[in-house]
Each structure stands twice: as structure tokens, then as C-alpha cells.
Amino acid sequence: MITRNPLRMLGRLAIAGAIAVTAMAAGADAPRIAVTDLSYEETVSAYFENVEYKEKFNASASRSERFRDSDYASSGASSERARASGEVSYRSSSGVYTFINRGELRKFTADIKGELLRAGYRVVQGKPWTQKNTEKLYDIIGRIKQGYYAGADYVLWGTINHVEFRDEVNPIQGSNATSVSLSLELVGEFSLINTKTYEVKAAFSALGEGSDTKFANAAGTRISLNRGKVMQEVSRSLGEAVASEVSGQFGGGSGYEPRSNQEGGSRNLRPVEERSEKVIIYK
CATH class of the missing domain: 1.20.5 (Single alpha-helices involved in coiled-coils or other helix-helix interfaces)
Incomplete structure (x- = not known):
């Protein structure tokens, strides 16, 4: 018993x-954080050539003639009038024009939100930026005042400062095989801003990267690289890097460990601080 x-x-x-x-x-x-879409700015240059041709011309002419001839008399009349004018212009120009394109990228934020939730934060959905006046895109304080992030204690504002796709074909030494790879690197700068005091509580840059590599053993082999896999890896690695920096600089969550660390990955992310708990056993 x-x-x-x-x-x-x-x-x-x-x-x-x-x-x-x-x-x-x-x-x-736990703090409530709103994550903005990633702002971007790119400079676009293009060659142009304009040719303008104008022609204006006005002309008139008149001629009249009458004549009679006989054995006894002759008479005749003649009249002639002419007028002409003209104007021709030709102009050409060429060069390079440059303009700045600004906006928000509607990608790569879902994994940031997910990793922040895993870190113990609450995530608030803000309103997207849809205005055409792109000069105010970087006025994040103005957007906070206008109620874009209602209910949020903090806004995590991110901007992209570097994006690079790379296509590489490399022969493998000692064999007839060739490796074909597609990779993407995305670097963003982030600031965590208090919505009441506008104080910056954390600021950092984060890198997201992904790649897909396949091998061809014969010349002329058609290789199809998985672009979706590359984008997914970039999104996940960026989310992990952002959540790790927020937890390390700001705190306020329940501790964070990147998935890559759990899965045996080798990314150099901030380790989780060890915590001790006191357990009382009643007998």
C-alpha cells in the first residue's frame, strides 16, 4: 500500500x-513592440537622349499671262508675283539623370516578429506606410505621433542599407563537376524607440544571409536554384540576429536562444544568459 x-x-x-x-x-x-516594414532608399541613374525638330514654312506664287498676235496688231499682258518664308530649328540633348527611390519593403519582418515572441515580448501590429510623400518616410517620430503604432510601448524601426545577390559558378578542382550557387546578403540598421519619450533603447545592425548551391557533373546541364529557399534563410537569420540584439541590449523579455544554436548551427549570435531558480520541496 x-x-x-x-x-x-x-x-x-x-x-x-x-x-x-x-x-x-x-x-x-512584457513590453509591447511594433515592428515597422523595412525602409529602403536607392539611387537610380539612366541615360537619356532628346531630339527636337521644328519646321515652319510659308510660300505663295501667282502668275498671269495674256497675248494676241495677228498680221495687223498685237497685244499682250503678263503678271508675276512670288513670296516665300521659312524657319527650321533642330535641338538635341543627352546625358544621365538620377533620382532617388524610397519606400518600404513588405518582406523579412514576419520572422523578426516571431523571434521577438519567442524571446518573451508582446508584438503589436502597426499600420503600414502608404503615403506618396517619400521625403517623410524617415520621420518615425511623426508616424508615432500620428498613431501608426497604437498600443505599442516601443517601435522597432528598421532600414535596409545593403542588399546583394550573387550568382557564382565555380569549377571543382580534380573533377569535371561545377558548383553553381545563388546567395543573398541583407544588412539592416535598427532602432528600438520608446513611443512615450522617443528615447532610443537599443540600436544595432543585423545581417541576414541565405544561399542555395547545386552541382553539375556535365557541361550543358540545366541547374535550377531555389530562390525561395534563399529568401527564407535570409528572413530567418535576420529575425534571429534582431531578436538576439534586442534581448542583449534592451532586455525585458524572458531570455532568448536562437534556433540555429538549438539546431547545432554556427552563427555567432549572443549567447543566452544562464539563469538559476530556487526550488523548495515540502515534505
Whole structure:
């Protein structure tokens, strides 16, 4: 016969309840963060050539003639009139014009939000930037004041400063095989801004990268690289890097460990700080 101590069971239930209440309280007190779409700015240059040709001409002419001849008399008349004018112009110009294109990229933010949720933060959905006046794109304080991120304690504002696609074909030494790869690197700058005081609580740059590589053993082999896989890897690695920096600089979450660390990855991300818990056992 097995006898159980009621006090011991009650003690364990009390501990479990306290842990659950503590976790719920920590989640309720976690900062609410709104993540903006990634802003970008690019300079576009293009060659132009304009040719303009104008022609204006006005002319008129008149001629009249009458004549009679006989053995006894002759008479005749003649009249002639002419007028002419003209104007021709030709102009050509060529060169290079440059303009700046600004906007927001509607990609790569889902994994940032997901990793922030894993880190213990609450995520608030903000309104997207749809205005045509792109000069105010970087006025994040103005957007906060206009209520774009209602309910958020902080806004994580990101801008892209470098994007590079690379297509590479490299022969493998000692064989007839060739490696074909597609890779993408994306670097963004981020600021975590308090929506009440506009104080910057964290600022950092983060790198997202992804690649797909395949091998061809014969010349003329058709290779199809997975562009979607590359974009997914970039999004996930960028989300991990951002969440790691936010947890390291700002705190306020429940601790964060990148998925790549859990899966045996080798990314150099900030390690999670070890935490100790005191456990009381009632007997």
C-alpha cells in the first residue's frame, strides 16, 4: 500500500501554481513592440537622349499671262508675283539623370516578429506606410505621433542599407563537376524607440544571409536554384540576429536562444544568459 503525504502534494501544487502565476505575470508585463516594414532608399541613374525638330514654312506664287498676235496688231499682258518664308530649328540633348527611390519593403519582418515572441515580448501590429510623400518616410517620430503604432510601448524601426545577390559558378578542382550557387546578403540598421519619450533603447545592425548551391557533373546541364529557399534563410537569420540584439541590449523579455544554436548551427549570435531558480520541496 502506498501512502501519500497530503501536505507534500499541496506544497507541490502551490509551487506549480506560483510558477504559472509568475509566468503569466511576466508575460503580461512584457513590453509591447511594433515592428515597422523595412525602409529602403536607392539611387537610380539612366541615360537619356532628346531630339527636337521644328519646321515652319510659308510660300505663295501667282502668275498671269495674256497675248494676241495677228498680221495687223498685237497685244499682250503678263503678271508675276512670288513670296516665300521659312524657319527650321533642330535641338538635341543627352546625358544621365538620377533620382532617388524610397519606400518600404513588405518582406523579412514576419520572422523578426516571431523571434521577438519567442524571446518573451508582446508584438503589436502597426499600420503600414502608404503615403506618396517619400521625403517623410524617415520621420518615425511623426508616424508615432500620428498613431501608426497604437498600443505599442516601443517601435522597432528598421532600414535596409545593403542588399546583394550573387550568382557564382565555380569549377571543382580534380573533377569535371561545377558548383553553381545563388546567395543573398541583407544588412539592416535598427532602432528600438520608446513611443512615450522617443528615447532610443537599443540600436544595432543585423545581417541576414541565405544561399542555395547545386552541382553539375556535365557541361550543358540545366541547374535550377531555389530562390525561395534563399529568401527564407535570409528572413530567418535576420529575425534571429534582431531578436538576439534586442534581448542583449534592451532586455525585458524572458531570455532568448536562437534556433540555429538549438539546431547545432554556427552563427555567432549572443549567447543566452544562464539563469538559476530556487526550488523548495515540502515534505
